[in-house]
Amino acid sequence: MLDARIKEQLKDKLLRYQTQAVEIAAAFDPGAESAKLRELLDEIVSVSARLTLVESTGDDMAAPSFSIGAPGEAPRIRFCGVPTGSEFTSVVLAILQVGGHRPKFDEALLAGIAALGGDYAFDTFVSLTCPYCQEVVQALNGIAALNPGIRHRVIDIGLFPEEARALGIEVVPTLLMNGEWFGEGRTTATQITARLTGIEADMREALRAAGIAP
Numbered sequence: 001m002l003d004a005r006i007k008e009q010l011k012d013k014l015l016r017y018q019t020q021a022v023e024i025a026a027a028f029d030p031g032a033e034s035a036k037l038r039e040l041l042d043e044i045v046s047v048s049a050r051l052t053l054v055e056s057t058g059d060d061m062a063a064p065s066f067s068i069g070a071p072g073e074a075p076r077i078r079f080c081g082v083p084t085g086s087e088f089t090s091v092v093l094a095i096l097q098v099g100g101h102r103p104k105f106d107e108a109l110l111a112g113i114a115a116l117g118g119d120y121a122f123d124t125f126v127s128l129t130c131p132y133c134q135e136v137v138q139a140l141n142g143i144a145a146l147n148p149g150i151r152h153r154v155i156d157i158g159l160f161p162e163e164a165r166a167l168g169i170e171v172v173p174t175l176l177m178n179g180e181w182f183g184e185g186r187t188t189a190t191q192i193t194a195r196l197t198g199i200e201a202d203m204r205e206a207l208r209a210a211g212i213a214p
């Protein structure tokens with residue numbers, strides 16, 4: 001799936017910026033899209049000795065999909081679909097960030113992400129033709145790579161239309177947090193972090209008002 005030029009660029013990026021081992025855990029079914037994903041992931045891991053590909057099993061695993069994580073740790077980033085085009089860039093960045101390359105966030109944003117203490121599971125519904133989805137996906141992947149309390153799942157509505165329809169999702173990107181609507185359209189890591197910071201501040205204030213927290 002990757003031509004020689006792209007593979008050489010990928011190899012160079014991983015060699016220069018990936019400093020830690022990364023495990024890609026994939027779920028496949030017998031379909032054609034899973035075959036495409038397997039081919040893509042095989043080509044990605046072939047260019048770096050620090051990358052491994054394992055096959056996930058379980059009834060709760062959507063296929064085709066894959067997670068990106070550190071070996072021995074629960075992964076916090078998952079792609080449901082076959083990420084080509086602009087979303088391929090999102091995959092490469094996620095590998096680099098999980099592999100030790102810090103996201104290009106300013107110091108104030110890094111501190112804000114580190115200070116978040118909640119447990120958040122984000123779902124971002126995308127399409128491969130969406131002009132704004134890449135920005136949102138990369139923002140949340142970067143946040144998830146930095147904070148162990150944040151998980152992010154990217155869902156391609158082209159391959160998982162039933163899930164989108166069941167939730168009434170008609171616009172991409174659409175974000176859910178812990179199963180509830182969080183937003184749609186363009187947003188940045190700074191905006192997402194500010195909202196989460198505000199949510200946690202409101203929760204602390206509510207607990208203080210109820211006499212539960214000092």
